Amino acid sequence: MDLLVLAKVLWRKSWIIISVPLIAAFAAYLFTMDMTDTYISTAQIATGFTLNDQVQITEEKFNMRDADVKFSNLMNSMKSGLSMNLMSYRLLLHDLDPKEIPFHRPDPQLFTTTPKEIELVRGMVKRKLDSLSPLAASDPEFDMIRKFLEGYQYSYNVVKEKLVIERIPNTDYIEVEYSSEKPGLSALAVNAFCEEFMRYHQSLKTERSGESVEFLKQLADNKKAELDSRLETQKAFRSSSGVYAEGEGSIRLSQLTGLESQRDIIKSNIHRLQLTMQRINEDIKRIGAPVVTNNNQRILDLRNKINRLNERYITGGSTNQRQLDSLNMLREELRIQQDNSSRQGASLPQGYTVADLQIKLKDAEIEYEVERSNLALIDSKIRNLEYSVSGSASKEARLAAIQKEVELATNEYTQAMEKYNNAKNRMAASNTLRQVLRAVPPASPEGSTRWLIIGLAAFTSMGMCIFVIITLELLDGSIRTPDRFKRMIGLPLAGVINRIDSRNFNIRTYFNQQNGSPETELFKSLLRKFRHEIESLTGRVFLFTSPRKRDGKTFIMFSLAYVLSLIDKRVLIIDTNFKNNSLSQILGRNQGDLKVLDSRKSKLLMSAEGQQQKREQEFEHESHYDLINPTKYKNIYIVGNSGGGHESPAEILSGRDFGNLITVLADSFDYVLLEGAALNEYSDTKELVKYADKVVAVFSAESAIRQFDRESIQYFKSLGKKFGGAVLNRVESKDLRV
Structure with missing residues (x-):
């Protein structure tokens, strides 16, 4: 159908399109004459699912999918029957309290009661509120409590219809609204719902995570006791064995090697001093007469020994310190023999007397005695170290085993403590719900929906008329x-x-x-x-x-x-x-x-x-x-x-x-x-x-x-x-x- 033709058809039937909405609007006006003003009070709850400002032991990364799942679970829990019952309990207790001005009064023709019944119901409702118990049909007090809830207009269906729970988009907050005919009732209902739900949510989290935290704490204590026992064993063994650190035997072995090197040097010095004293004595004997001594055979023997020892030293990689020390001693002796050989047949240098030579001999003897004393001391230390080194191998093996046990116990204790701390952190993080905005009685009622209903009735009826006319035109x-x-x-x-x-x-x-x-x-x-x-x-x-x-x-x-x-x-x-x-x-x-x-x-x-x-x-x-x-x-x-x-x-x-x-x-x-x-x-x-x-x-x-x-x-x-x-x-x- 051509749009222009359709428009002309609608214009021709405009009297229907106008009269029907007017009739519908007038009917809506008559039906809404008894509508009362509505007061809406609002509160906000911060969840901490997307932003948590509490101190955490472990750093957890934000996950949008996990946050959405948490929001869905929380919203379903907030809209549960128990949450509505807890709010109804609070409102009913307020109206039954003789010190408070009730928001609702039951119709005396439909609801009759006595002060005794009121006190009885107050006690029942208070116990259910404290124990976070829902109103179940199997409860013996069900009929009595439901009678009062319906009489005071706080039944489940009534409060659920007036309560609106929504997440504010792109935020961490959940908004709770309650609408009623009285501003004080709206504020009380919203605050009561938030308080009771957070208490209920806290009890759920404590019940679910409390057992696991206690178990992990006990496990950490056991691991700590086991670690202390291992440390005490290690301390006692070190005291009794004299081994205070792992690798102490290798330290002593290195000390023994150093002492042996010093002993070789001292021995070399003693041998040098012996040769020096021997030479001085020969010089004293030769004073005034030439002394002819043939040392060629000795020089040849020393050279042969030096060559053989030098070959062994080089073949062994030039790392044997003892061979090097022996080689140095032989070279020093060869030098002295060559000096003596060069002086044979010659007179002492001018200016040297027997007295001078005797003084030099005395000095050499003193130095010789000192070196011998040092050699004896070094030998004593070497014997002590060799004794201690011989018994430390088994002790170090035992100490190493004990140290492994200590390390294993330390790791187990550390892991147990980490699990315990994580559990405590999750328990603390799960309790992030808090009411950041408390509801207050609104100063003025919400804009009346009466005119909205009237306009909607007129608009809907007009749309239906247009739809019917167009449909009939198309079907004709x-x-x-x-x-x-x-x-x-x-x-x-x-x-x-x-x-x-x-x-x-x-x-x-x-x-x-x-x-x-x-x-x-x-x-x-x-x-x-x-x-x-x-x-x-x-x-x-x-x-x-x-x-x-x-x-x-x-x-x-x-x-x-x-x-x-x-x-x-x-x-x-x-x-x-x-x-x-x-x-x-x-x-x-x-x-x-x-x-x-x-x-x-x-x-x-x-x-x-x-x-x-x-x-x-x-x-x-x-x-x-x-x-x-x-x-x-x-x-x-x-x-x-x-x-x-x-x-x-x-x-x-x-x-x-x-x-x-x-x-x-x-x-x-x-x-x-x-x-x-x-x-x-x-x-x-x-x-x-x-x-x-x-x-x-x-x-x-x-x-x-x-x-x-x-x-x-x-x-x-x-x-x-x-x-x-x-x-x-x-x-x-x-x-x-x-």
Whole structure:
């Protein structure tokens, strides 16, 4: 459907679109007259799921998915029945407290109680509140508590309807709202809910995590005792064995190696001093006389020893300190022997006396004794170290085993402490709920929803009206308008006739009155347009037909004949609709001797013998004009039929030169109008087409196109140029303005 057409349809039915919302708004106004003001109080709870400012032992990274899951779990817990019950307990205790001004008072006609019952219920509710117990149907006090909750309007369904719990988007806060008719009640309800839920949530967390924390604490204490036992064992072993550190044997071994190196040096010095004293003694003996000593053999032996020892030292990698020390001693002795050999046969240097040599000898002897003393001390230390080193290997092995046990116990204790600390941290982190915004009694009520309800009622009813109108328009399969006719049928339109009241139809009155109704004036205008289209067609004989019965062929032909007569056109109407002779009945009224086209029908049904000869004799003398009947309308004539026949036009007109009749009559009239029966049901139209110049199809705007209609439409299209167009009859005047 075209949007412009749809808009015009809506505009045409705007009275419905306006009146229905007004009625709905007025009804909503009456229904909401008793509405009271509503006060909403708000509180906020920080969860700590996305931002936690508490001190934590371990650093946990933020996870958005985990936070969403936590929020979902928390919201479900807050909306649970127990949370609602705890708030109801608090509100009921407030109203039952004689020191407080109750927010609600039960209706005395529906709720009667005694002070004793009130005290009894207060005790029951207080115990349930302290123990965080829900109101279960299995409880013995269920009926009594529920009676008071319903009487004071604090039942589960009532408070749940007034309580709103939502997460503030993109924040760490949950907002809790409560609406009631009193500001103090709203504030008390919100704060009571937050306090009781946080207490309930704390008890759940403590119950779930308390056992695990205690277990981990006990485990850490056990590991600490085991570690202390291992440390005490290690301390006692070190005291008894003299080994205070792991690797102490290797330290002593390195000390022993150093002492042995010092001993070798001292021995080298002692040997050097011995040779020095020997040389001085020889010098003293040689004073005043040359001393000839042959040391060549000794020098050769020393050189051989030096060569062999040097070769062994190099072959061993030049790392043996003892070989190096021995090699140095042999080289020093070789040097002395060579010096002695060079002095043989020579006198002492000038300036040296025996006394001088004796002093040098004395100094050498003293130094010799010192070196011997050092050697004895070094040997003593070496013996002590060798003794201690020999027994420390097994002690160090035992100490190493004890140290491993200490390390293992230390690791187990550290791990136990880490688990204990993590559990305590999680327990502390789980208790992050806190009320960051307390509810206060609102100063003014919320904007009344009464006008919102009224506006919503009007808007909704308007939308429903528009929806129904559009739906009916879309579901309506009738032709209705010329535009829909062109889209649905596709035949050219020769004219459009609007619907008029045909019960007291008088066409003369319609055309004689000067200022008729809008429908009458529109009818005359459309009929004249149709007359113009007929005049513009090249033809004088027009066959009017329709796909269905009662589409208005008779009315269209008569109206067209009348408007043609107004311009002095002679019009002959031949009623060839033998199934329904409405034209004959209308125009031949009060004519008892109406001449009909099938008047000789009985004579034509003679016996077959001599039948054809009889017909020819009768029609030769028959005058074509004898069939014409005048009407009460000027320039309009009719050739009627008796109606009610079951034969087709071809059967009725068989033997008559109907084509010649039409030709003769057309010469005497400006227009000859024929009517054919409904094309969907009868073949009359197809039998009469050959006698007409143009075929005009009449469609009713009230009709919907069916399969038989499509076959008839296809036949009209097959006529080609002989088809003079279609007439859309009974179009509503309002649809013509769409």
